[in-house]
Amino acid sequence: MTDAVEVRNLEKHYGQTMALSGVSFAIAEGQVCALLGGNGAGKTTTLAILLGLLLPSAGAVRVLGEDLLAHRYRVLPRMNFSSPYVDLPHRLTIAENLRIYARLYGVQRIARRITALAEELDLAELLDRAYGGLSAGQKTRVSLAKALINQPDLLLLDEPTASLDPDSADRIRGYLLGYRRAHTATLLVASHNMQEVERIAERVLILRRGQLIGAGTPQALIAQFRRNNLEEVFLDVARSP
Protein backbone atom coordinates (compact mmCIF):
# COMPACT_ATOMS: atom_id res chain seq x y z
CA MET A 1 0.00 0.00 0.00
CA THR A 2 1.39 3.43 -0.95
CA ASP A 3 1.41 6.42 1.34
CA ALA A 4 -1.02 9.25 0.71
CA VAL A 5 0.92 11.53 3.06
CA GLU A 6 4.58 11.33 3.92
CA VAL A 7 6.16 13.88 6.23
CA ARG A 8 9.82 13.86 7.13
CA ASN A 9 11.58 15.96 9.78
CA LEU A 10 9.03 18.71 9.61
CA GLU A 11 9.93 21.87 11.45
CA LYS A 12 8.15 25.15 11.81
CA HIS A 13 9.26 28.03 13.91
CA TYR A 14 8.02 31.59 14.26
CA GLY A 15 11.05 33.54 15.35
CA GLN A 16 12.17 31.88 18.59
CA THR A 17 8.92 29.94 19.02
CA MET A 18 9.06 26.34 17.82
CA ALA A 19 5.64 25.20 16.56
CA LEU A 20 6.79 21.86 15.11
CA SER A 21 10.04 20.04 15.63
CA GLY A 22 11.29 16.93 13.84
CA VAL A 23 7.85 15.59 13.03
CA SER A 24 7.85 12.55 10.73
CA PHE A 25 4.93 10.31 9.87
CA ALA A 26 3.21 8.60 6.97
CA ILE A 27 -0.45 7.90 6.31
CA ALA A 28 -1.30 5.00 4.06
CA GLU A 29 -3.71 5.48 1.18
CA GLY A 30 -7.29 4.84 2.29
CA GLN A 31 -6.46 5.11 5.98
CA VAL A 32 -8.30 7.21 8.57
CA CYS A 33 -5.72 8.83 10.78
CA ALA A 34 -6.35 11.07 13.76
CA LEU A 35 -4.17 13.86 14.97
CA LEU A 36 -4.39 14.39 18.72
CA GLY A 37 -2.90 16.98 20.98
CA GLY A 38 -3.83 19.76 23.35
CA ASN A 39 -4.12 23.40 22.41
CA GLY A 40 -0.90 24.63 20.84
CA ALA A 41 0.39 21.10 20.25
CA GLY A 42 0.86 21.76 16.51
CA LYS A 43 -2.23 20.12 14.96
CA THR A 44 -3.43 23.17 13.02
CA THR A 45 0.13 23.95 11.98
CA THR A 46 0.51 20.42 10.60
CA LEU A 47 -2.80 20.63 8.73
CA ALA A 48 -1.95 24.09 7.34
CA ILE A 49 1.39 22.80 6.04
CA LEU A 50 -0.31 19.81 4.40
CA LEU A 51 -2.71 22.23 2.70
CA GLY A 52 0.12 24.42 1.44
CA LEU A 53 -1.21 27.39 3.43
CA LEU A 54 1.90 27.45 5.57
CA LEU A 55 5.51 26.94 4.53
CA PRO A 56 7.57 24.76 6.85
CA SER A 57 10.92 26.00 8.11
CA ALA A 58 12.47 22.63 7.24
CA GLY A 59 11.51 19.14 6.23
CA ALA A 60 9.89 17.34 3.32
CA VAL A 61 6.20 16.77 2.59
CA ARG A 62 4.86 14.39 -0.05
CA VAL A 63 1.13 14.33 -0.65
CA LEU A 64 -0.57 11.92 -3.08
CA GLY A 65 2.79 11.11 -4.61
CA GLU A 66 3.87 14.72 -5.22
CA ASP A 67 6.37 16.93 -3.47
CA LEU A 68 3.91 19.41 -1.94
CA LEU A 69 6.41 22.21 -1.55
CA ALA A 70 7.40 22.09 -5.21
CA HIS A 71 4.13 21.09 -6.92
CA ARG A 72 1.24 21.93 -4.65
CA TYR A 73 -1.05 22.91 -7.53
CA ARG A 74 -0.81 19.36 -8.88
CA VAL A 75 -2.32 17.94 -5.71
CA LEU A 76 -4.65 20.68 -4.46
CA PRO A 77 -7.45 19.68 -6.87
CA ARG A 78 -7.37 16.19 -5.29
CA MET A 79 -7.52 17.41 -1.69
CA ASN A 80 -9.88 19.45 0.43
CA PHE A 81 -10.42 20.45 4.02
CA SER A 82 -12.90 21.62 6.54
CA SER A 83 -12.32 23.61 9.69
CA PRO A 84 -14.65 25.41 12.06
CA TYR A 85 -12.01 28.15 12.25
CA VAL A 86 -12.06 29.10 8.57
CA ASP A 87 -15.33 30.61 7.38
CA LEU A 88 -17.12 30.84 4.09
CA PRO A 89 -18.52 34.17 2.83
CA HIS A 90 -21.36 35.00 5.19
CA ARG A 91 -23.63 36.89 2.82
CA LEU A 92 -23.62 34.22 0.14
CA THR A 93 -26.15 31.43 0.22
CA ILE A 94 -25.05 27.83 0.73
CA ALA A 95 -25.78 27.03 -2.92
CA GLU A 96 -23.73 30.04 -4.08
CA ASN A 97 -20.80 29.11 -1.85
CA LEU A 98 -20.83 25.52 -3.07
CA ARG A 99 -21.16 26.62 -6.71
CA ILE A 100 -18.07 28.85 -6.36
CA TYR A 101 -15.94 26.15 -4.75
CA ALA A 102 -17.16 23.60 -7.30
CA ARG A 103 -15.85 25.89 -10.04
CA LEU A 104 -12.58 26.53 -8.20
CA TYR A 105 -12.01 22.77 -7.93
CA GLY A 106 -13.02 22.15 -11.55
CA VAL A 107 -16.04 19.98 -10.64
CA GLN A 108 -18.10 18.74 -13.59
CA ARG A 109 -21.92 18.69 -13.42
CA ILE A 110 -21.99 21.18 -10.57
CA ALA A 111 -25.74 21.27 -10.00
CA ARG A 112 -25.95 17.49 -9.72
CA ARG A 113 -23.02 17.36 -7.28
CA ILE A 114 -24.53 20.05 -5.05
CA THR A 115 -27.91 18.33 -5.03
CA ALA A 116 -26.30 15.01 -4.08
CA LEU A 117 -24.25 16.59 -1.26
CA ALA A 118 -27.25 18.53 0.02
CA GLU A 119 -29.23 15.30 0.30
CA GLU A 120 -26.40 13.34 1.89
CA LEU A 121 -25.60 16.02 4.48
CA ASP A 122 -29.18 17.09 5.09
CA LEU A 123 -28.69 20.56 3.64
CA ALA A 124 -31.41 20.59 0.99
CA GLU A 125 -33.61 23.02 2.89
CA LEU A 126 -30.71 25.33 3.67
CA LEU A 127 -29.36 25.79 0.15
CA ASP A 128 -30.96 29.20 -0.37
CA ARG A 129 -30.09 30.53 3.07
CA ALA A 130 -27.14 32.82 3.75
CA TYR A 131 -24.18 31.06 5.37
CA GLY A 132 -23.93 33.78 8.03
CA GLY A 133 -27.43 33.05 9.26
CA LEU A 134 -26.81 29.38 10.02
CA SER A 135 -26.30 27.80 13.42
CA ALA A 136 -22.82 26.52 14.33
CA GLY A 137 -23.86 22.93 13.65
CA GLN A 138 -25.31 23.82 10.25
CA LYS A 139 -22.11 25.68 9.37
CA THR A 140 -20.11 22.57 10.24
CA ARG A 141 -22.20 20.52 7.79
CA VAL A 142 -21.84 23.18 5.07
CA SER A 143 -18.10 23.25 5.62
CA LEU A 144 -18.08 19.48 5.18
CA ALA A 145 -20.10 19.79 1.98
CA LYS A 146 -17.53 22.26 0.68
CA ALA A 147 -14.76 19.86 1.69
CA LEU A 148 -16.41 17.03 -0.25
CA ILE A 149 -17.42 19.06 -3.31
CA ASN A 150 -14.53 17.75 -5.43
CA GLN A 151 -14.68 14.17 -4.08
CA PRO A 152 -11.14 14.48 -2.73
CA ASP A 153 -8.65 11.64 -2.43
CA LEU A 154 -7.25 13.28 0.69
CA LEU A 155 -9.54 14.95 3.18
CA LEU A 156 -8.14 17.00 6.05
CA LEU A 157 -10.69 17.62 8.77
CA ASP A 158 -10.21 19.90 11.73
CA GLU A 159 -12.82 18.97 14.36
CA PRO A 160 -15.32 17.68 11.76
CA THR A 161 -18.18 17.24 14.23
CA ALA A 162 -17.66 20.43 16.24
CA SER A 163 -20.99 21.94 17.36
CA LEU A 164 -23.02 19.00 16.08
CA ASP A 165 -25.56 17.31 18.32
CA PRO A 166 -24.70 13.66 19.15
CA ASP A 167 -27.14 12.29 16.56
CA SER A 168 -25.86 14.51 13.72
CA ALA A 169 -22.25 13.90 14.79
CA ASP A 170 -22.80 10.15 14.70
CA ARG A 171 -24.37 10.34 11.26
CA ILE A 172 -21.53 12.49 9.93
CA ARG A 173 -18.95 10.00 11.25
CA GLY A 174 -20.83 7.20 9.51
CA TYR A 175 -21.02 9.26 6.35
CA LEU A 176 -17.30 9.99 6.38
CA LEU A 177 -16.44 6.32 6.85
CA GLY A 178 -18.80 5.47 3.98
CA TYR A 179 -17.14 8.10 1.81
CA ARG A 180 -13.71 6.70 2.67
CA ARG A 181 -14.82 3.17 1.67
CA ALA A 182 -16.50 4.26 -1.56
CA HIS A 183 -13.62 6.43 -2.77
CA THR A 184 -10.63 4.77 -1.08
CA ALA A 185 -10.00 8.23 0.31
CA THR A 186 -7.49 9.08 3.01
CA LEU A 187 -8.72 11.06 6.01
CA LEU A 188 -6.62 12.99 8.47
CA VAL A 189 -8.77 14.18 11.35
CA ALA A 190 -7.72 16.59 14.09
CA SER A 191 -10.12 16.20 16.96
CA HIS A 192 -10.56 16.66 20.68
CA ASN A 193 -13.36 14.12 20.74
CA MET A 194 -11.70 10.89 21.89
CA GLN A 195 -14.78 8.74 21.34
CA GLU A 196 -14.89 9.98 17.78
CA VAL A 197 -11.22 9.16 17.30
CA GLU A 198 -11.64 5.65 18.75
CA ARG A 199 -14.59 5.06 16.49
CA ILE A 200 -13.23 6.23 13.14
CA ALA A 201 -9.44 6.25 13.31
CA GLU A 202 -7.31 3.25 12.42
CA ARG A 203 -4.22 5.15 13.40
CA VAL A 204 -3.52 7.98 15.82
CA LEU A 205 -0.71 10.51 15.91
CA ILE A 206 -0.15 12.31 19.20
CA LEU A 207 1.50 15.70 19.23
CA ARG A 208 2.76 17.56 22.25
CA ARG A 209 4.47 20.94 22.07
CA GLY A 210 5.23 20.49 18.40
CA GLN A 211 6.68 17.01 18.70
CA LEU A 212 5.24 13.67 17.72
CA ILE A 213 5.29 11.59 20.88
CA GLY A 214 3.14 8.65 19.86
CA ALA A 215 1.87 6.92 16.76
CA GLY A 216 -0.12 3.73 16.34
CA THR A 217 -3.56 2.19 16.51
CA PRO A 218 -5.82 3.48 19.30
CA GLN A 219 -5.42 0.13 21.11
CA ALA A 220 -1.64 0.17 20.78
CA LEU A 221 -1.46 3.70 22.20
CA ILE A 222 -3.77 2.84 25.07
CA ALA A 223 -1.46 -0.09 25.85
CA GLN A 224 1.68 2.00 25.37
CA PHE A 225 0.51 4.66 27.83
CA ARG A 226 -0.99 2.02 30.16
CA ARG A 227 -4.41 3.66 30.24
CA ASN A 228 -7.98 2.44 29.83
CA ASN A 229 -8.98 4.56 26.86
CA LEU A 230 -7.81 7.35 24.55
CA GLU A 231 -9.37 10.01 26.74
CA GLU A 232 -7.01 9.02 29.55
CA VAL A 233 -4.09 8.90 27.12
CA PHE A 234 -4.95 12.42 25.98
CA LEU A 235 -5.18 13.73 29.55
CA ASP A 236 -1.93 12.01 30.40
CA VAL A 237 -0.17 13.67 27.48
CA ALA A 238 -1.77 17.06 28.01
CA ARG A 239 -1.00 17.19 31.74
CA SER A 240 2.49 15.77 31.78
CA PRO A 241 5.18 18.43 32.35
Next chain:
Amino acid sequence: MPMRGRCLEASNRVLAMVLRYGYLMRGSWPRILELVYWPAMQIIMWGFISEFLREQHASLAGVSIAFLAAVLLWDVMFRGQLGVSVVFFEELYSRNLGHLFASPLRPYELVIALLIISFLRTLIGVGSAALLALWLYHYSIFRMGLPLVAFFSNLLIMGWSMGLLVSGLVLRYGLGAESLAWAGIFAIAPISGIYYPISVLPFWLRPVAKAIPASYVFHGMRMLLFHHVFDWRAFWISSALNGLYLLIGAAVFFAIFRVARVRGLFLNLGE
Protein backbone atom coordinates in the same frame (compact mmCIF):
# COMPACT_ATOMS: atom_id res chain seq x y z
CA MET B 1 -2.13 18.76 -19.29
CA PRO B 2 -2.05 20.72 -22.58
CA MET B 3 -1.80 24.52 -22.42
CA ARG B 4 -5.37 25.02 -23.70
CA GLY B 5 -6.79 22.86 -20.91
CA ARG B 6 -4.77 24.71 -18.29
CA CYS B 7 -5.96 28.09 -19.62
CA LEU B 8 -9.55 26.86 -19.58
CA GLU B 9 -9.23 25.72 -15.97
CA ALA B 10 -7.58 29.01 -14.96
CA SER B 11 -10.32 31.06 -16.63
CA ASN B 12 -12.94 28.93 -14.90
CA ARG B 13 -11.36 29.77 -11.54
CA VAL B 14 -11.19 33.47 -12.42
CA LEU B 15 -14.85 33.29 -13.42
CA ALA B 16 -15.65 31.62 -10.10
CA MET B 17 -14.17 34.58 -8.23
CA VAL B 18 -15.97 37.12 -10.43
CA LEU B 19 -19.15 35.18 -9.79
CA ARG B 20 -18.43 35.26 -6.06
CA TYR B 21 -18.42 39.08 -6.10
CA GLY B 22 -21.44 39.09 -8.38
CA TYR B 23 -23.36 37.05 -5.81
CA LEU B 24 -22.20 39.38 -3.06
CA MET B 25 -23.45 42.44 -4.95
CA ARG B 26 -26.72 40.77 -5.90
CA GLY B 27 -27.47 39.94 -2.31
CA SER B 28 -26.70 43.38 -0.87
CA TRP B 29 -28.48 46.51 -2.09
CA PRO B 30 -26.36 48.84 0.12
CA ARG B 31 -23.30 47.65 -1.80
CA ILE B 32 -24.96 48.41 -5.13
CA LEU B 33 -26.06 51.81 -3.86
CA GLU B 34 -22.56 52.54 -2.56
CA LEU B 35 -21.17 51.90 -6.07
CA VAL B 36 -23.06 54.87 -7.51
CA TYR B 37 -23.69 57.01 -4.43
CA TRP B 38 -20.26 58.60 -3.90
CA PRO B 39 -19.51 59.31 -7.59
CA ALA B 40 -22.99 60.83 -7.85
CA MET B 41 -22.45 63.02 -4.77
CA GLN B 42 -19.09 64.17 -6.13
CA ILE B 43 -20.50 65.14 -9.49
CA ILE B 44 -23.51 66.91 -7.95
CA MET B 45 -21.31 69.00 -5.64
CA TRP B 46 -18.68 69.86 -8.25
CA GLY B 47 -21.41 70.45 -10.80
CA PHE B 48 -22.90 73.23 -8.65
CA ILE B 49 -19.45 74.73 -8.07
CA SER B 50 -18.90 74.74 -11.84
CA GLU B 51 -22.29 76.35 -12.43
CA PHE B 52 -21.44 79.02 -9.88
CA LEU B 53 -18.10 79.73 -11.56
CA ARG B 54 -19.76 79.97 -14.95
CA GLU B 55 -22.29 82.46 -13.61
CA GLN B 56 -19.50 84.63 -12.20
CA HIS B 57 -17.77 85.13 -15.50
CA ALA B 58 -18.22 83.76 -19.00
CA SER B 59 -14.45 83.22 -19.32
CA LEU B 60 -14.65 80.67 -16.51
CA ALA B 61 -16.93 78.41 -18.55
CA GLY B 62 -13.95 76.40 -19.84
CA VAL B 63 -12.57 76.01 -16.33
CA SER B 64 -15.91 74.77 -15.03
CA ILE B 65 -16.02 72.10 -17.76
CA ALA B 66 -12.46 71.06 -16.87
CA PHE B 67 -13.58 70.69 -13.25
CA LEU B 68 -16.40 68.35 -14.19
CA ALA B 69 -14.14 66.27 -16.45
CA ALA B 70 -11.49 66.13 -13.71
CA VAL B 71 -14.00 65.01 -11.10
CA LEU B 72 -15.19 62.16 -13.32
CA LEU B 73 -11.69 61.08 -14.30
CA TRP B 74 -10.34 61.28 -10.76
CA ASP B 75 -13.14 58.99 -9.73
CA VAL B 76 -11.96 56.44 -12.29
CA MET B 77 -8.68 56.11 -10.39
CA PHE B 78 -10.34 56.18 -6.99
CA ARG B 79 -12.96 53.58 -7.94
CA GLY B 80 -10.33 51.47 -9.71
CA GLN B 81 -8.25 51.37 -6.54
CA LEU B 82 -11.20 50.64 -4.26
CA GLY B 83 -12.43 48.02 -6.71
CA VAL B 84 -9.29 46.01 -6.05
CA SER B 85 -8.61 46.68 -2.37
CA VAL B 86 -12.11 46.79 -0.90
CA VAL B 87 -13.13 43.70 -2.83
CA PHE B 88 -10.03 41.93 -1.48
CA PHE B 89 -10.98 43.05 2.04
CA GLU B 90 -14.26 41.16 1.62
CA GLU B 91 -12.23 37.93 1.78
CA LEU B 92 -10.61 39.09 4.99
CA TYR B 93 -13.92 40.15 6.54
CA SER B 94 -15.38 36.74 5.78
CA ARG B 95 -12.19 34.90 6.88
CA ASN B 96 -12.33 32.98 3.64
CA LEU B 97 -8.70 33.21 2.50
CA GLY B 98 -7.80 29.84 4.02
CA HIS B 99 -10.44 28.10 1.91
CA LEU B 100 -9.49 30.05 -1.20
CA PHE B 101 -5.78 29.40 -1.08
CA ALA B 102 -6.14 25.77 -0.10
CA SER B 103 -8.09 25.38 -3.34
CA PRO B 104 -6.41 25.26 -6.77
CA LEU B 105 -6.89 29.05 -7.10
CA ARG B 106 -3.54 30.69 -7.90
CA PRO B 107 -2.77 34.16 -6.50
CA TYR B 108 -2.45 35.60 -10.02
CA GLU B 109 -5.91 34.27 -10.85
CA LEU B 110 -7.31 36.09 -7.83
CA VAL B 111 -5.53 39.25 -9.01
CA ILE B 112 -7.03 38.93 -12.51
CA ALA B 113 -10.48 38.46 -10.97
CA LEU B 114 -9.97 41.55 -8.78
CA LEU B 115 -8.98 43.63 -11.82
CA ILE B 116 -12.02 42.48 -13.79
CA ILE B 117 -14.33 43.30 -10.87
CA SER B 118 -12.63 46.66 -10.39
CA PHE B 119 -13.17 47.47 -14.09
CA LEU B 120 -16.87 46.58 -13.85
CA ARG B 121 -17.39 48.49 -10.59
CA THR B 122 -15.64 51.57 -12.01
CA LEU B 123 -17.68 51.41 -15.20
CA ILE B 124 -20.91 51.29 -13.21
CA GLY B 125 -19.92 53.98 -10.66
CA VAL B 126 -18.31 56.50 -12.99
CA GLY B 127 -20.69 55.69 -15.85
CA SER B 128 -23.65 56.61 -13.62
CA ALA B 129 -21.95 59.84 -12.56
CA ALA B 130 -21.24 60.71 -16.19
CA LEU B 131 -24.89 60.19 -17.10
CA LEU B 132 -25.89 62.33 -14.12
CA ALA B 133 -23.58 65.13 -15.33
CA LEU B 134 -25.21 64.90 -18.74
CA TRP B 135 -28.69 65.11 -17.23
CA LEU B 136 -28.07 67.81 -14.62
CA TYR B 137 -25.44 70.02 -16.25
CA HIS B 138 -25.66 69.08 -19.92
CA TYR B 139 -22.02 68.11 -19.78
CA SER B 140 -21.00 65.01 -21.71
CA ILE B 141 -17.57 63.59 -20.97
CA PHE B 142 -18.13 61.27 -23.93
CA ARG B 143 -17.56 64.27 -26.22
CA MET B 144 -13.84 63.74 -25.59
CA GLY B 145 -14.10 60.78 -27.94
CA LEU B 146 -11.27 58.25 -28.18
CA PRO B 147 -8.88 60.15 -25.88
CA LEU B 148 -11.36 59.38 -23.10
CA VAL B 149 -10.50 55.69 -23.52
CA ALA B 150 -6.80 56.53 -23.12
CA PHE B 151 -7.44 58.64 -20.00
CA PHE B 152 -9.81 56.05 -18.53
CA SER B 153 -7.42 53.12 -19.02
CA ASN B 154 -4.38 54.93 -17.67
CA LEU B 155 -6.20 56.09 -14.54
CA LEU B 156 -7.78 52.68 -14.01
CA ILE B 157 -4.38 50.97 -14.24
CA MET B 158 -2.90 53.42 -11.75
CA GLY B 159 -5.81 52.66 -9.42
CA TRP B 160 -5.11 48.95 -9.84
CA SER B 161 -1.43 49.37 -8.92
CA MET B 162 -2.39 51.19 -5.75
CA GLY B 163 -5.12 48.68 -4.99
CA LEU B 164 -2.69 45.76 -5.23
CA LEU B 165 -0.19 47.57 -3.03
CA VAL B 166 -2.82 48.35 -0.38
CA SER B 167 -4.22 44.78 -0.53
CA GLY B 168 -0.72 43.40 -0.01
CA LEU B 169 -0.13 45.66 2.99
CA VAL B 170 -3.47 44.72 4.54
CA LEU B 171 -2.69 41.04 3.98
CA ARG B 172 0.57 41.59 5.82
CA TYR B 173 -0.61 43.88 8.63
CA GLY B 174 -4.26 42.87 8.98
CA LEU B 175 -7.49 44.79 8.69
CA GLY B 176 -6.13 47.46 11.03
CA ALA B 177 -4.37 48.82 7.95
CA GLU B 178 -7.49 49.01 5.79
CA SER B 179 -7.73 52.79 6.10
CA LEU B 180 -4.75 52.83 3.70
CA ALA B 181 -7.28 52.15 0.96
CA TRP B 182 -8.63 55.67 1.40
CA ALA B 183 -5.62 57.45 2.84
CA GLY B 184 -3.17 56.38 0.12
CA ILE B 185 -5.05 57.73 -2.83
CA PHE B 186 -5.96 61.01 -1.12
CA ALA B 187 -2.30 61.51 -0.25
CA ILE B 188 -1.36 61.66 -3.92
CA ALA B 189 -4.41 63.67 -5.02
CA PRO B 190 -2.88 67.12 -4.34
CA ILE B 191 0.18 66.33 -6.45
CA SER B 192 -1.62 64.63 -9.33
CA GLY B 193 -2.61 67.91 -10.98
CA ILE B 194 -6.29 67.00 -11.02
CA TYR B 195 -7.77 70.51 -10.90
CA TYR B 196 -4.65 72.56 -11.60
CA PRO B 197 -1.42 72.09 -13.56
CA ILE B 198 1.52 70.75 -11.58
CA SER B 199 3.43 73.93 -12.45
CA VAL B 200 1.62 75.58 -9.51
CA LEU B 201 3.25 73.14 -7.09
CA PRO B 202 6.38 74.15 -5.15
CA PHE B 203 9.50 73.59 -7.19
CA TRP B 204 10.72 70.68 -5.00
CA LEU B 205 7.40 68.83 -5.31
CA ARG B 206 7.23 68.85 -9.11
CA PRO B 207 9.59 65.88 -9.66
CA VAL B 208 7.34 63.81 -7.37
CA ALA B 209 4.28 64.89 -9.37
CA LYS B 210 6.08 63.95 -12.58
CA ALA B 211 6.51 60.41 -11.28
CA ILE B 212 2.74 60.04 -10.95
CA PRO B 213 1.01 58.74 -14.10
CA ALA B 214 -2.21 60.58 -13.24
CA SER B 215 -0.48 63.97 -13.53
CA TYR B 216 0.14 63.28 -17.25
CA VAL B 217 -3.45 62.17 -17.74
CA PHE B 218 -4.87 65.36 -16.22
CA HIS B 219 -2.38 67.43 -18.19
CA GLY B 220 -3.57 65.59 -21.33
CA MET B 221 -7.17 66.24 -20.37
CA ARG B 222 -6.55 70.00 -20.09
CA MET B 223 -4.66 70.00 -23.41
CA LEU B 224 -7.65 68.35 -25.03
CA LEU B 225 -10.25 70.61 -23.44
CA PHE B 226 -8.42 73.93 -23.81
CA HIS B 227 -6.32 73.38 -26.95
CA HIS B 228 -8.15 70.51 -28.66
CA VAL B 229 -5.00 68.41 -29.06
CA PHE B 230 -4.19 64.96 -27.74
CA ASP B 231 -0.77 65.00 -26.09
CA TRP B 232 0.78 61.74 -27.24
CA ARG B 233 3.96 62.32 -25.27
CA ALA B 234 2.01 62.63 -22.01
CA PHE B 235 0.06 59.52 -22.96
CA TRP B 236 3.18 57.41 -23.55
CA ILE B 237 4.92 58.60 -20.38
CA SER B 238 1.80 57.89 -18.34
CA SER B 239 1.44 54.43 -19.93
CA ALA B 240 5.10 53.56 -19.31
CA LEU B 241 4.92 54.67 -15.66
CA ASN B 242 1.69 52.74 -15.23
CA GLY B 243 3.25 49.58 -16.68
CA LEU B 244 6.10 49.94 -14.19
CA TYR B 245 3.84 50.61 -11.20
CA LEU B 246 1.47 47.79 -12.07
CA LEU B 247 4.45 45.43 -12.11
CA ILE B 248 5.62 46.79 -8.76
CA GLY B 249 2.09 46.54 -7.27
CA ALA B 250 1.72 42.93 -8.43
CA ALA B 251 5.26 42.05 -7.28
CA VAL B 252 4.58 43.45 -3.80
CA PHE B 253 1.27 41.58 -3.60
CA PHE B 254 2.87 38.25 -4.61
CA ALA B 255 5.85 38.81 -2.29
CA ILE B 256 3.50 39.45 0.64
CA PHE B 257 1.48 36.40 -0.37
CA ARG B 258 4.64 34.36 0.18
CA VAL B 259 5.29 36.10 3.50
CA ALA B 260 1.71 35.19 4.48
CA ARG B 261 2.51 31.52 3.78
CA VAL B 262 5.64 31.73 5.92
CA ARG B 263 3.85 33.44 8.82
CA GLY B 264 0.60 31.51 8.61
CA LEU B 265 -1.46 34.65 8.00
CA PHE B 266 -4.13 32.88 5.96
CA LEU B 267 -5.43 31.23 9.09
CA ASN B 268 -5.14 34.13 11.49
CA LEU B 269 -6.17 37.29 9.69
CA GLY B 270 -8.21 39.81 11.59
CA GLU B 271 -7.94 43.13 13.30
